[in-house]
Amino acid sequence: MKILVCIKQVPSxxxxxxxPVTGVLKRDGVESKMNPYDLYALETALRLKEEKGGxxxxxxxxxxxxxxxxxxxxxMGADRGVLLSDRRFGGADVLATSYTLSQGIGSAGDxxxxxxxxxxxxxDTAQVGSxxxxxxxxxxxxxxxxxxKVDDDSVTVEMDLPNNIERSKVxxxxxxxxxxDIFMPRLPSYTKKKATEDRAVVMLSLxxxxxxxxxxxxxxxSPTQVQRIFPPESDVHQEVWNGDDLGSRLYDKLNELKFI
Amino acid sequence: MEKLIFHRDKITDLDAFKALCPFGAIEEKEDGSLEPNxxxxxxxxxxxxxxxxxxxxxxxxxxxxxxxxxxxxxxxVYVDHxxxxxxxxxxxxxxxxxxxxxxxxxPVCALFLGEGITKEAEELRHYGVDEIYVxxxxxxxxxxxxxxxxxxxDYINFRKPGTILVGATTVGRQLAPRVAARMHTGLTADxxxxxxxxxxxxxxxxPAFGGNIMAQILTPDNRPQMAxxxxxxxxxxxxSDVKTGEIFSRKASEDKLQSGIEVLEITExxxxxxxxxxxxLVAAGRGVKKPEDLAMIEELAExxxxxxxxxxxxxxxxxxxxxxxxxxxxxxxxxxLIITCGISGAVQFAAGMNNSDTIVAINKDPKAxxxxxxxxxxxxxxxxxxxxxxxxxxxxxxxxxxxxxAV
Numbered sequence: 001m002k003i004l005v006c007i008k009q010v011p012s013x014x015x016x017x018x019x020p021v022t023g024v025l026k027r028d029g030v031e032s033k034m035n036p037y038d039l040y041a042l043e044t045a046l047r048l049k050e051e052k053g054g055x056x057x058x059x060x061x062x063x064x065x066x067x068x069x070x071x072x073x074x075x076m077g078a079d080r081g082v083l084l085s086d087r088r089f090g091g092a093d094v095l096a097t098s099y100t101l102s103q104g105i106g107s108a109g110d111x112x113x114x115x116x117x118x119x120x121x122x123x124d125t126a127q128v129g130s131x132x133x134x135x136x137x138x139x140x141x142x143x144x145x146x147x148x149k150v151d152d153d154s155v156t157v158e159m160d161l162p163n164n165i166e167r168s169k170v171x172x173x174x175x176x177x178x179x180x181d182i183f184m185p186r187l188p189s190y191t192k193k194k195a196t197e198d199r200a201v202v203m204l205s206l207x208x209x210x211x212x213x214x215x216x217x218x219x220x221x222s223p224t225q226v227q228r229i230f231p232p233e234s235d236v237h238q239e240v241w242n243g244d245d246l247g248s249r250l251y252d253k254l255n256e257l258k259f260i
Numbered sequence: 261m262e263k264l265i266f267h268r269d270k271i272t273d274l275d276a277f278k279a280l281c282p283f284g285a286i287e288e289k290e291d292g293s294l295e296p297n298x299x300x301x302x303x304x305x306x307x308x309x310x311x312x313x314x315x316x317x318x319x320x321x322x323x324x325x326x327x328x329x330x331x332x333x334x335x336x337v338y339v340d341h342x343x344x345x346x347x348x349x350x351x352x353x354x355x356x357x358x359x360x361x362x363x364x365x366x367p368v369c370a371l372f373l374g375e376g377i378t379k380e381a382e383e384l385r386h387y388g389v390d391e392i393y394v395x396x397x398x399x400x401x402x403x404x405x406x407x408x409x410x411x412x413x414d415y416i417n418f419r420k421p422g423t424i425l426v427g428a429t430t431v432g433r434q435l436a437p438r439v440a441a442r443m444h445t446g447l448t449a450d451x452x453x454x455x456x457x458x459x460x461x462x463x464x465x466x467p468a469f470g471g472n473i474m475a476q477i478l479t480p481d482n483r484p485q486m487a488x489x490x491x492x493x494x495x496x497x498x499x500s501d502v503k504t505g506e507i508f509s510r511k512a513s514e515d516k517l518q519s520g521i522e523v524l525e526i527t528e529x530x531x532x533x534x535x536x537x538x539x540x541l542v543a544a545g546r547g548v549k550k551p552e553d554l555a556m557i558e559e560l561a562e563x564x565x566x567x568x569x570x571x572x573x574x575x576x577x578x579x580x581x582x583x584x585x586x587x588x589x590x591x592x593x594x595x596x597l598i599i600t601c602g603i604s605g606a607v608q609f610a611a612g613m614n615n616s617d618t619i620v621a622i623n624k625d626p627k628a629x630x631x632x633x634x635x636x637x638x639x640x641x642x643x644x645x646x647x648x649x650x651x652x653x654x655x656x657x658x659x660x661x662x663x664x665x666a667v
Contacts, residue, residue, distance in 0.1 A: 036576065063285065063297040090285070090300040094447055095440065124467075124588045124608060125449035127437035130405070134441035139520035140405055142434045156524070161430050162534075163342060165527045166402065171520040180582055219262070219302055223325075223446030223482040229303060229468060229475050232607055232632070240637045247648020250620065250638065251656065257618060259540065259564060259597050260653060 001054035037117030039185035074196035075188035091219030098131030266294035336421035349427030351496035399517035410516030446479035540566025547602015605630025
């Protein structure tokens, strides 16, 4: 079985603030890690490979530094890594991102199963997986909490809905977004890390895509435009309490508000 | 369209210039020139804050789609439902849609996809929807993404709505992106504020970049413009006894309803009380030092007749179950009372609870962002305040009970 996993490099910290004086965005360092939700997708892929054979390719899009997360995936057991990197991919919204990824998947090979994490921790939209499946014209299921069965031409999965579990058989090729906690992700192995040190990451740019029209990528290919960014406003009526005995004061207040 | 260009000769302190970029996207090439790399988000901070003319925005002629906005009209709400039972987020979106529609004087429409739902569509007529479109077809019995997208596409091509609002439910979060990709249009997830410009552009505001920042987003050159909104963010209108609006029945053609998904079985999950349904929540954050200490948070929640919730780090560390997590990566709640204990309150958390009626925040750090949205900002140690409060409730609560019994 040929499996592809979409992964993303995200900032380690979500402490992004706007400096109230200068208006500059501040991040506590630019250290980066693999999006934690992607670890579950990668773990799922590795387990399916162990059970059924085949190989696992990881795909990411980002600046050249994003090779780090692909290397990390190698150390967990991924066989092949592809990074889509081109300044013309920059500034992409969900539509342009998913289009670029779908083009990259097309250039990377044929796959039976594409796995995605639930969402990223820097965008939090949870939309990219579903849009990729549309560009590829394949069935997709999100919020998957269990792989029940893997056959030669399909998978049987369980989708978690608020009140129900929907069990369905999805034919290959397909895209599945897995929920957090589907499996416990393994740690990168030192031996694997050493063994894959020299393994190259396949770098693809816009020129390697089937569609070379740069109007479909990055900022140009993005229907949504960020007009401005601003710190959240707060206009609440507020009481600030300091000092000792806040516990008793809180009791009185909750009593007054009839919560007790 | 715009393009970002750097002029190396205008930059004296290269490191300082590179440090301006919050995304680390300013890259030095081998020939010494500078270029934005793929991490660039076009926030233009380098233009505003860099040395004069160091970074420049150039207008680039490109083929942006040109859309005749007058051909697209009305605001459509996707009716989220399970077997015909309408999800309350639908009414909240109808309320918002009416408000937005009044700015541009356009109708509010509802799109209802399913099987055996025609009767349930009547209920929507109590909420002031102008046009209700129903696709009642056997292929739409269970949620499968391709037939639902196909029927949605049929509706968009036929009705040409300018704006589409979808509830960010499990189904909505899969369906809206697939429809947006099919229509080659923009979609903004989890909007917390929506406004309408007079030129029919929808102003979409949401927390961005996973941090303490809001972004205002437009879809200026594409229609329909699409947004998802979480449950309990907008306000539902009150149900009117009078029925208004008209129901139209439509069918999508066979070829739009094909699917590679076969639903084998739907099983009901055991009923449980979700944190969304609670009137009182006590939320634990990183200020709680050991897993054992969660017992007092739970005890307080129980004494107040509510449940324990938590912030992202607590769920990620596995101390608290993920289903109790509040925030953009967890659940959105709107209780009558929420007491946050040792939670700093990043925007992604705040977006999941800032519509609560009463917010009490306990934190040692007076600069914690949670205090910006708290009604009662308690600057102190949760390890003093929580046990004391529990003790007070127990002792003084007992007294009132005794008094009641005496009466």
